[in-house]
Amino acid sequence: MKKILLLLYVMVSFAILTSCGAYFNQPYQQTKARIGESTSSFNSLIKEFQPKDKIIVGVYKFRDQTGQYKPAENGSTFSTAVTQGGTSILLKSLEESKWFKPIERENIANLLNERQIIRSTRQEYEGNKSKKMPPLLFAGIILEGGVISYDSNIITGGSGLRYFGVGASNQYREDRITVYLRAVSTSSGEILKNVYVSKTILSQSISANLYRFVSLRRLLEAETGVTKTEPTQLAVKSAIDKAVEQLIIEGVADGLWVPQGGKNIVDLFKKENEKEIKDAESTLLHNRKQEKRRDRFAAGGGMGVSRILGDYANSTYQFGFDFKLKYMFDDPKFSFWGTIGRFELNNKGSFHEVFLTSGLNFEYLILPKDRFSPYVYTGIGSISRKNLSQSFFKFQGGVGVEYLITNKIGIYANAEGNMLMSDDLDRQIVGEKNDVVWRFGAGVNVYF
Incomplete structure (x- = not known):
């Protein structure tokens, strides 16, 4: 019996220690609404140096273009694999960067209707003395693109061990989303900059169990474990944040927008852009970074x-x-x-x-x-x-x-x-x- 208890202790310890953060915070009760998790991790250059003039941008749509549905083991599902609210996420990222001044374009018809109601009401009750509506801001840049790819199960695997009814196992799955973001000049229609970002989504499952007869007609069963899945919406937000960051860095390096501080600050952005390009060229799929690591x-x-x-x-x-x-x-x-x-x-x-x-x-x-x-x-x-x-x-x-x-x-x-x-x-x-x-x-x- 002592050996059984020792094996049970080892089994439970394995499950707890390998994923203690999730294990010790299991949801046993309802929680109140809270502000959404922060995924913004913009480059320190973007946080430290602001543009001379904020860029007014319009976003008509930035949506899921994959057309994929959530994978299901049994049957079919009509839930999409990627959030359909990409436009709202992009507008939030633009606001958080503090480099852009986004204006409403996704539901421009609602805005125009409301302005028409205001004009009609003023005209009816104030007559010729009614004040004119201020003009709408117009965008010098339109941002286009979307989530163009969702690849599920790009890598799966796991490991396990079972001995005399005592076992532990670990499984994982990795998906991948890809985001394209382009800046288009409203005066000429020229595509000024086009950036591409990918982000992986990790799912893990860790479990341990015990199934053993300890005496005649006495069966001991125990099981514990935890499963974690990275929320797809947060992965999309993280990818869009990175796309906005790269749009700013490449834009400064190419002279599309100018930061405060002059040429020295522009040179810092150019160095950061070269570093990002070099890292991208040397990193393969599954985040395998290819570089010369060993000296002579x-x-x-x-x-x-x-x-x-x-x-x-x-x-x-x-x-x-x-x-x-x-x-x-x-x-x-x-x-x-x-x-x-x-x-x-x-x-x-x-x-x-x-x-x-x-x-x-x-x-x-x-x-x-x-x-x-x-x-x-x-x-x-x-x-x-x-x-x-x-x-x-x-x-x-x-x-x-x-x-x-x-x-x-x-x-x-x-x-x-x-x-x-x-x-x-x-x-x-x-x-x-x-x-x-x-x-x-x-x-x-x-x-x-």
Whole structure:
């Protein structure tokens, strides 16, 4: 029974710790209305520097152009996948940016009708003494576009584990929306600027459960979990905010509108625009940023365990460590590195000895522009007894993974097989097979 309770505790802890924010704020009662969540995160340049004159813009419509409906597992649904209120969201983003002066155009007929009622009423009761209506503002820029794409399930996945009726699992799904926004001159009809922004929508589900007979006709069942889905409306708002931000930055860089502060401030906007373009060009789908991350040289060290497959039985894992120096070629997929180290080998009651090792390896990095990448390597080297009285030539090969904490520091883990050209490493020659040493380790690389 104690083991069951321990498993239940671990299961519940897993579900809570992996999504504690949502788990500890579960909705048990109704809540009052509140101001909508803030998604505005405009660039600091836009917040700090205002335009010389606010740009008067009109928005007739900015709507969902995908025509898609919400995906449903069973049957069909007539609810749209994307909000139909894109115009209202865009007008809010324009107001929050403080660079534009938006005017009413979506329901211009209502505005004109109301102005006509005011004129008629004044004329009827005030006659010739009635005041004239002030003129309507007219827009120098019209903003057009919309949500043009909603791609569902661009990536799905998950993981799980179940053992003797105790299990935990995690699932996720990612959707993607795409927004286009263009600025059109009302005097010439020229499209002054056209920007394109995409935003992903993440859904996650984490659960843990227990199903176990604890005694005769006594069944214990427990289940907990949490599911989180990013609201589509907030994702649309975030994408539109980014589109407005990029419209301002690119507009200043191209001289369409002028900020306060003169040429120095314009240069700052141009640098920011170049940075945004560079980031966009180097980032692939699923937010995989492609950039050169590793410098030409690296030094590292690691520790782990070694085990011999030789002529004695009952081999055990023993401690070892090594140091290495790496050289990266012009093609970041390939590198060359040398290593020296020390490790021990042991067979219970039969053999125990300390060895020194060295090697030269050729490495292939599978994802050189990602932070996390697997790699494979092969090379030649030697294993020597501690007093250097005897050395053995070897071929080695291995697989590993490396994760870059920063572009200068990476942590790695690997598994390596050392195939000797001799059967005398354990001072015993039996049969025709040569000795093999397996090494498993982890360590740190520092690039410079």
